[in-house]
Amino acid sequence: EISECLVGSEMCIRDRSFGVMQPLITAFSYTDDIAQVTTIVGEVAEVLSGEDMQRPECAEKLPADNAIQLKDVRFAYHDKEVLHGIDLHIAPGTVNALVGPSGSGKSTIARLIASLWDVKDGSIELGGVDIRTLPLAECTKCIAYVSQDNYLFDLSVMDNIRMGRKGATDAEVIDAAKKCGCHEFIMGLENGYQTVCGASGGHLSGGERQRISIARAIMKDAPVIILDEATANMDKGSSQKILSQLLWTDGLTVISIEHKVSPEILPLYDTILELKDTHLEERA
Numbered sequence: 001e002i003s004e005c006l007v008g009s010e011m012c013i014r015d016r017s018f019g020v021m022q023p024l025i026t027a028f029s030y031t032d033d034i035a036q037v038t039t040i041v042g043e044v045a046e047v048l049s050g051e052d053m054q055r056p057e058c059a060e061k062l063p064a065d066n067a068i069q070l071k072d073v074r075f076a077y078h079d080k081e082v083l084h085g086i087d088l089h090i091a092p093g094t095v096n097a098l099v100g101p102s103g104s105g106k107s108t109i110a111r112l113i114a115s116l117w118d119v120k121d122g123s124i125e126l127g128g129v130d131i132r133t134l135p136l137a138e139c140t141k142c143i144a145y146v147s148q149d150n151y152l153f154d155l156s157v158m159d160n161i162r163m164g165r166k167g168a169t170d171a172e173v174i175d176a177a178k179k180c181g182c183h184e185f186i187m188g189l190e191n192g193y194q195t196v197c198g199a200s201g202g203h204l205s206g207g208e209r210q211r212i213s214i215a216r217a218i219m220k221d222a223p224v225i226i227l228d229e230a231t232a233n234m235d236k237g238s239s240q241k242i243l244s245q246l247l248w249t250d251g252l253t254v255i256s257i258e259h260k261v262s263p264e265i266l267p268l269y270d271t272i273l274e275l276k277d278t279h280l281e282e283r284a
Contacts, residue, residue, distance in 0.1 A: 053115075053118055054118075058135065059133065059138055062127075063126045063129045064127040066092035066093065066127060066223045067089070067126075068089070068124070068224070068253065069089050069090075069125040069128075070087060070089075070113075070124050071087060071122050072123075073121070073122035073123070074120050075108055076120055081120075083108060086280060087280070088109075090253060090255065091271075092127075092223075093251045093253060094254070094270040096253075096254065096256070096269060096272075096273060097257075097272045098110070098255060098273050098275065099258050099274045099275065100259075102259070104275045105275060106257050107229070107257055109275075110145070110226050113143065113226060114139075114145035114226055115134075115143070116145070119132075126139075126142060126224070142224055143222055144164075144217035144220045144222040144224070145225075145226045145228065146210075146225070147228045148210075148228060148229040150201075150213035151200060151201070152197040152204070152209055153197065154196065154198055155197065156197070158170065158173055160197055160201075161173045161176060161212060161215045161216050164215075164219030164220040165220055165221060168219060174193070177215045180215045180218060197209075214242060223251060225255075226257070227254070227256045228257045240265050243265060243269075256269075
């Protein structure tokens with residue numbers, strides 16, 4: 001009887017052991033998700049703990065034009081300085097390329113001009129006015145910024161573009177799409193402008209998402225537009241078409257961040273600025 005009890009107990013323990021395996025396997029399958037949540041929570045906490053950008057509620061002086069001037073600009077990520085005294089002048093109504101390798105600081109310059117961050121030392125002027133003396137709403141009104149990591153909402157193509165200027169008519173949205181070469185591929189979608197983009201624009205390709213983001217920026221009708229590698233996922237023909245269309249926009253100041261400029265697009269730029277060892281050099 002004792003031996004039978006022992007055998008029965010062993011079988012019971014073995015059965016219970018097998019029963020524990022499935023929940024353990026399921027739990028381990030969430031390891032990657034838990035790691036992602038940890039990273040996201042850490043990034044959100046870092047943003048929330050950062051210093052608030054100090055800007056006035058009203059501007060004492062408004063920009064006279066769309067000229068952009070950087071004077072001895074320095075900027076650091078934590079304790080690492082990435083910009084060491086940058087001087088730059090961009091004339092109003094010109095198309096400019098800011099070229100440099102990864103990590104050279106070109107995207108940092110673009111984000112500083114767009115008032116996503118404030119300079120540590122030096123100054124950035126828009127139309128002769130230090131942007132730190134302008135309300136954020138005024139900076140946002142004057143500058144349209146399009147990053148490489150663009151985001152589309154789970155809405156129709158029409159509504160995503162209209163976010164650039166709420167209240168715009170359907171005709172105005174279509175006109176903005178035509179200016180950046182979106183119209184043809186949008187009309188080829190299942191429901192045209194009423195096609196839903198999906199979460200983060202997941203129903204569209206990378207190049208299509210970028211073109212819709214640029215159309216949204218054009219819809220904003222800001223006098224300065226910054227393309228931070230916003231054409232990286234497009235073919236050369238599409239990039240050339242977008243820049244060609246922007247050239248015909250009267251008074252628009254364009255800054256395009258690029259790794260390199262292809263010979264086909266080179267003639268479209270008024271100025272090529274090359275960032276070498278955190279110093280800018282104008283290239284003919």
